[in-house]
Amino acid sequence: MTPVQGLQVTSLTTTAIKGLGVVPRHEVELTRTGVAGDRAFLMVDAEGNLLSMTRTGAWAGYTAHYTAESRVLTVTGPDGSEATGEVRLGDALEVDFFRHHAVPGRLVEGPWAELFSDRVGQPVRLVRPDADNGGVDLRPVTLLGDASVDELARRSGLDAVDARRFRMTLGFTGAEPHAEDTWEGRTVRVGGAELRVEGPVKRCGAVNRDPADGSGGMRALSLIKGYRGLGESTLGRGVLFGVYADVLTPGSIKVGDTLELDVAPALSH
Structure with a gap:
């Protein structure tokens, strides 16, 4: 070198949920699949299509923190309000990722889908990819x-x-x-x-x-x-x-x- x-x-x-605001970090732990906790979740519309920052900037002021050990996900709004809870996984869902590859995952149960849906004005579902960092692009x-x-x-x-x-x-x-x-x-x-x-x-x-x-x-x-x-x-x-x-x-x-x-x-x- x-x-x-x-x-x-x-x-x-990093951002725990793809499409939310990025969070500055002083130090990160890099694994083979990406920064630990980065892009651990993503969002889809009612048809199961990926909702990224390109399609809506409604959540840019929101940030997310996920602790894998406790499975606790916290979403913080621009006004300081929080939606937090333990991640519980539901039905399987395969997300089409920019027509480049498919990302298998499971729907996430909890308060976050309602929060995101209300913010954007359409049904939104939160997905936990099966693979760590499953929400990274390529x-x-x-x-x-x-x-x-x-x-x-x-x-x-x-x-x-x-x-x-x-x-x-x-x-x-x-x-x-x-x-x-x-x-x-x-x-x-x-x-x-x-x-x-x-x-x-x-x-x-x-x-x-x-x-x-x-x-x-x-x-x-x-x-x-x-x-x-x-x-x-x-x-x-x-x-x-x-x-x-x-x-x-x-x-x-x-x-x-x-x-x-x-x-x-x-x-x-």
Whole structure:
């Protein structure tokens, strides 16, 4: 491994329920399937279709905390109100995940479905995927450089862009804008964990939603496309921003940890 001067973790975020607001974390435990407790639940509509931030930002101001040992899930509203209880599993349900793969799980009984349904104005059901971190998109971890977010702001004529709208696992500083795009296939050691960088993240309309209240005032997708164009990803051609990573070695990561990259492969002639 070769340490890169100044390359270090500046932010870590998770959400126990996909579609709710992300929570800043100082330290996380990274398993092979993702951060412990991250995207442990997801929501579906009456037909069983995935409800993500793209479809509704109604829950952006809500956060969730899940303790696997006690099976207690707590959802906190923007006014400080809480809906908490022990997770009890009901009928089996298979969720279609962006037409890319199916996620088997079970419906969750308790106060949360009613809370979410009332908030969005339509029937909503909470699902616990059978697999840990079953609500992650394609890979367990996502990475995005602070310089990339700053570059988006600069190119868009904005003072700043709130990085929370991209809902990434790990933010870092010390690299050029979009340097992470060049890391595909490389190994990154951070804290006690080791990652392998995979392909780019194809962005959806979720990035247009304000991370504080879910409103859609900023057209981030169009702004990114305006200077980056379109590119290829696992999910097809689209607007790319940030990268995925697999977990090679589980371990803890905290804000301030240094990122170390392996030596880039030599170019063939």
